[in-house]
Amino acid sequence: MDASEDTIRSDIVALLPRLRRFALALTGNRADAEDLVQDTVERALRHLRQWQPGTRLDSWMFRIAQNLFIDERRSARRKRTALAEVAQSATVRDGARDAEARLTWSETCSALLTLPEEQRSAIALVLIDGMSYRDAADVLGVPIGTLTSRLARGRDGLASKIFGTMQDKRP
Amino acid sequence: MSQSDPDRTTLDAFVDGELPASEMTRIAALVAQRADLRDYVEGQERLRRTLRDSFAPLMNEALPERLQQSVQASALRSRAPGWAWRDGFREFFTWRTLGPAAAALAVGLFVGVAVDRFAATEGALLQSTASGQTVARGELSRALDEQLASTQNPAEAVRVGLSFRDKNGRDCRTFTAEGTKNSLNGIACHSESDWVVTAFATTVPNTNARAPYQMAGAGMPDVIRDAVNDMIVGEPFDASAERAARASHWAGVKSR
Numbered sequence: 432m433d434a435s436e437d438t439i440r441s442d443i444v445a446l447l448p449r450l451r452r453f454a455l456a457l458t459g460n461r462a463d464a465e466d467l468v469q470d471t472v473e474r475a476l477r478h479l480r481q482w483q484p485g486t487r488l489d490s491w492m493f494r495i496a497q498n499l500f501i502d503e504r505r506s507a508r509r510k511r512t513a514l515a516e517v518a519q520s521a522t523v524r525d526g527a528r529d530a531e532a533r534l535t536w537s538e539t540c541s542a543l544l545t546l547p548e549e550q551r552s553a554i555a556l557v558l559i560d561g562m563s564y565r566d567a568a569d570v571l572g573v574p575i576g577t578l579t580s581r582l583a584r585g586r587d588g589l590a591s592k593i594f595g596t597m598q599d600k601r602p
Numbered sequence: 603m604s605q606s607d608p609d610r611t612t613l614d615a616f617v618d619g620e621l622p623a624s625e626m627t628r629i630a631a632l633v634a635q636r637a638d639l640r641d642y643v644e645g646q647e648r649l650r651r652t653l654r655d656s657f658a659p660l661m662n663e664a665l666p667e668r669l670q671q672s673v674q675a676s677a678l679r680s681r682a683p684g685w686a687w688r689d690g691f692r693e694f695f696t697w698r699t700l701g702p703a704a705a706a707l708a709v710g711l712f713v714g715v716a717v718d719r720f721a722a723t724e725g726a727l728l729q730s731t732a733s734g735q736t737v738a739r740g741e742l743s744r745a746l747d748e749q750l751a752s753t754q755n756p757a758e759a760v761r762v763g764l765s766f767r768d769k770n771g772r773d774c775r776t777f778t779a780e781g782t783k784n785s786l787n788g789i790a791c792h793s794e795s796d797w798v799v800t801a802f803a804t805t806v807p808n809t810n811a812r813a814p815y816q817m818a819g820a821g822m823p824d825v826i827r828d829a830v831n832d833m834i835v836g837e838p839f840d841a842s843a844e845r846a847a848r849a850s851h852w853a854g855v856k857s858r
Contacts, residue, residue: 440673443673444670444673447665447669447670447673448660448661448665449661451660451665451669452657452660452661455657455660465666465668465669468669469668469669469672472669472672472673473672476673487831533652533655533656534652534653534655534656535656535659536656536657536659536660538656539652539653539656539657554653557618558618558649558650558653558654559653559654559657561654562828563620563828564615564618564620566828579611579614579615582614582618583610583611583614586614586646586649589649589653590645590646590649593649593652594645594648594649
């Protein structure tokens with residue numbers, strides 16, 4: 432392993448918290464999220480030569496995670512786990528509707544899991560991770576217009592879930 | 603709603619910091635004047651803040667051993683010299699980008715008016731020109747002209763960050779103008795006699811943040827960091843390159 436490969440490994444370590452947050456937003460539970468991150472890291476390291484130095488490592492890793500999640504979602508086990516956790520968790524606290532909501536990440540995940548998967552990914556990348564539209568569209572492999580319409584629908588769904596009436600304030 | 607009103611997509615892009623600087627200024631002015639637009643924008647900023655803040659404790663939580671081991675198949679050794687600036691670059695932004703709980707993004711609302719602490723004495727820090735550009739004014743313009751990142755007082759209300767050469771051959775600098783209620787972060791590139799602001803966002807302190815997340819300065823929004831990544835050619839200036847650029851009045855490739 433050469434020095435630049437070492438550097439990439441340390442860059443991947445630095446990305447782990449963001450990857451875990453993204454994986455949680457997708458899967459809705461900690462065990463599956465950490466499995467997904469581990470699978471992502473292992474796949475990335477196996478295919479490291481496919482990553483082009485000078486391009487964004489984070490976008491490449493997020494894309495791997497997204498693709499793995501899409502593959503994995505077909506697993507009945509994962510779906511059952513996620514749905515079970517949603518059922519166990521209060522969807523969103525009623526008290527969050529008026530004042531500034533202070534949600535835990537698991538409450539946020541519960542709200543996210545009510546969204547269609549493609550909206551959830553868009554929200555996780557742009558609103559939670561803070562990616563630019565261009566980078567998020569690149570991760571998801573969709574045009575920016577598709578991303579922004581998914582974001583708009585996702586925003587409405589989440590606002591309704593978290594704040595109740597926020598989407599009614601649209602001008 | 604009149605025909606000139608921004609549509610939903612534009613307002614969302616405004617909240618997400620995805621509009622060009624001149625459009626950000628225009629929408630910020632509209633939002634400042636119109637209660638219906640302001641309600642919508644504030645609601646979307648609140649949603650964004652709520653989502654990000656909910657994950658903040660997790661971001662500070664130790665990672666499971668198995669995840670770290672999956673990366674660290676072997677011990678890390680020294681890094682290649684060619685990567686050094688990228689490491690420094692990342693570290694430069696770390697305290698800012700890791701502070702979403704301390705600095706929730708609230709793009710634009712105060713821009714075009716002023717960052718609060720400058721409002722009374724200095725007026726607006728940004729100004730739209732007739733040609734549609736947004737340029738630095740007042741204390742911001744002075745700091746961009748004169749301050750060196752290597753020697754500036756960390757307590758300065760306006761601080762410069764990275765200085766670099768962009769793809770158009772201009773000398774560009776990142777900056778933070780810190781207020782008590784909001785702070786302005788952005789990138790300005792020297793062109794003719796003005797500093798043209800190519801990207802900016804405001805941050806607001808999160809008063810609900812817990813102590814470990816409270817940072818001395820406002821966070822550098824991801825949108826600014828990403829913009830630098832897109833613009834930069836070569837490495838950011840080191841201290842001597844920064845001094846040389848100032849001596850040549852930030853003339854960019856013309857100074858060669």
